[in-house]
Structures are given as structure tokens and as C-alpha cells.
Amino acid sequence: MDIRLVRNDELQQAVQLADDVFRKPGQSSMGTSFPFLFAPGLSHSYGAFVDGRLVSFMGLVPFVIHVGDARLNVFSMGAVCTHPDYRGQGIAGQMLDRCKQHAEEAGASLLFISGDRSLYTRVHCYPFGLTEHFTLDAEGAVRLKAAASALQAGDSPLQLRPFQAADAFALHAAATTRKVAYEQSVTDLGRMIDAEAYASCIKLEHQTLVAAHGTGSVDSFAVIAAPGRSADSKPPTVIEFAGPAAHVGSLLAEAVERLNLDQLKIPVSWHEQQLLGLLLEAAVPYETKANNGTVYVVNPQRVLEQAFPVADKNHKQVIAITSLEEGSYTVKAGDTSIEVNPAELVSLLFDPLSPHKPLLPDWSTIPLPHTSGLNYI
Secondary structure (H helix, E strand, O other): OEEEEOOHHHHHHHHHHHHHHHOOOOOOOHHHHOHHHHOOOOOOOEEEEEOOEEEEEEEEEEEEEEEOOEEEEEEEEEEEEEOHHHOOOOHHHHHHHHHHHHHHHHOOOEEEEOOOOHHHHOOOOEOOOOEEEEEEOHHHHHHHHHHHHHHOOOOOOOEEEEOOHHHHHHHHHHHOOOOEEEOOOHHHHHHHHHHOHHHHHOOOEEEEEEEEOOOOOEEEEEEEEEOOOOOOOOOOEEEEEEOOHHHHHHHHHHHHHHOOOOOEEEEEEOOOHHHHHHHHHOOOOEEEEOOOOEEEEOOHHHHHHHOHHHHOOOOOOOEEEEEOOOOOEEEEEOOEEEEEOHHHHHHHHHOOOOOOHHHOOOOOOOOOOOOOOOOOO
């Protein structure tokens, strides 16, 4: 068994294995839906080979997440699959160890994993963050539209329409206004909207709407995973959005009406306070969940170093995380120290409702984008 990085000339084997495991007739190929994983280039993904044949694959993609002025270097893992003849032999566990080592050597602080099975949770990969999942129906869309319109009183009329290729630069400009988001180029955005990564997994198709002022300048967008050709798809859901909260609210209400949706799922991360307030004002029902998948903290102190403007924005206190021999951590903020286990550390870092947060003076929770967005792996 040879476990190593996958070469470009072996990527087609990876696509075939992933398609055999994850795809059913009528679904797009994993190679089409996940170009960052399967397109030729510098590979970070690992494979297990027997006599040159790929029998197990673990996809790994590097990203940069912007949190205000901070930059978090992270990896996302997905498309983890093993040929049926080689399951139950501990191969995936060995590959996961390699991926964690790879992330450490690359200087990453976090490893996001699209799954939550025991392969991950038994090696300190935990649910993280806090996301409100709203369910918008036709009546709620009417209320949301009214609430959004009230915030736009006196502004020039808003035009809501489908995205066009000529909107590419404006779409990117809107995306860059977000304080917490994956780093995305103009090309990345177009490529990911076309790829339909997460949408393809739940048998939906992208519909992208934009909001433009009366002058025609686009300043907002919403990517919706909506029903398409498949008859057994999951409920429609919002994949990604950007722009002023009132404009995004108008786009979401428009999507329900324009696409004739019975309901639309809207995941909104805890830090997106303006949109949260608008949806709550419109009395859209919701339930609270963690972010998608699980996260592994590659290097706790590195998380703080990369998120320093967030974790200690006023530079008034020394913050540090020290590993203890028994597997727990000491977290110090100013003159106060507490001891936490690995799960509690993840909660303290990313959950604004962490019970340990009040124990540390002026501790700031690190916000993260929703991981089932366009950058889903």
C-alpha cells in the first residue's frame, strides 16, 4: 500500500472512484462539480495505491478565509472514498493522519471536513460555530419583502434579475465587501457558480439573482440551489450571498416568488447581524445548528496568530493557547487562564455561546463563513 499525494495523471482515477461511490445516474460527475479537487494543478490530495491503482482517495484543497483584516490559512477535505474491496483496513485513518501532517507543514491553522462520522470525530474533529437556519415560505417572503423595502425607503428603485456573464466584475466587487468570507477571485466565483458543488450533492441546480440600482450597477447577489431536472432533490437552499442586508433580503424574497418555491432554506451565520435582524423582523421561523461538517484545529496557537485582529483587536491583553500532556489546553487571556479539552477549545474559538467565553476577559469569538457555500469541498 503506497499512500502519497495524487499526481495529475492519476486524477481521472480519483474522479472515477468518487463517481462510483457518491454519484447516481443523472448526477453530474464529481470531476465537474469539484474542479478545485480534480482539475490538474498543484495537488494537495492524498491517495492509497496498490500496484499503481488508486483504491482510496482523500481530497484536500487550500483556502484563505478573510476575517476582517485577518487571514486564516485553512484546508477543506472532502470526496473521501475507498473502493469496496479495501474498506475496513484502516486506510482512511492513515490517510487522515497524512492530511493533518500536510496541513501542519503547510502552515494551516484549521482543517474543515465535510463529514461528521466516527473516522473524524474520534480524532478530535468537532462540530463548530453557530448558524441560524431560516425557512422562508411564500407568506414569509411577503413579510421579508416589506421589511426590506422599508429599509430602502428613499433609495433608487431596485432591479432584481438573473445573473448575466457581464455582471462578473460587479459580482466580485459585491463579494469583496463581506468582512468574513473565503478569498475568491473573479474567475473563482464564475467557476464555482457553474460547478454547483454542494447543490449537485443534494440534486439541485444553481439559480443566481442580482440586485441592481436604477442606474444598473449591481451591488448584491444570491446563489440559490433550486429544483432542476431531478425529482428527488432536497429542499431549495441558499448557497451564498453578498451585499447590503436589505438588498439580500429582497433577493431572497424574490427567489421564492420567481422560482415558485414552496420553501427556501437560508443558513445565516451568527455574525451576520443585519440580515439576521431583518429575517427575525419578518418573523421567518428558524432553528439553530452548528456550521456544516466538522473542524480540526491543526495548531491552536497558530489560530490565534492568524486571527489576531479578531481574537485581540485592541492589543490590550496577551492571549495564548498551550497544549498539556494529557491532551487538554491552557487558554490565557490577560491575567486569566482556564483549562479546556479539545471539544471545549473548538467551542471557545468559534461558538459565541461557549460557556467558557465569560470566564476570559474580553474574549472575542472568531466568526467563520458557512462551509456549504460556493467553496464547499
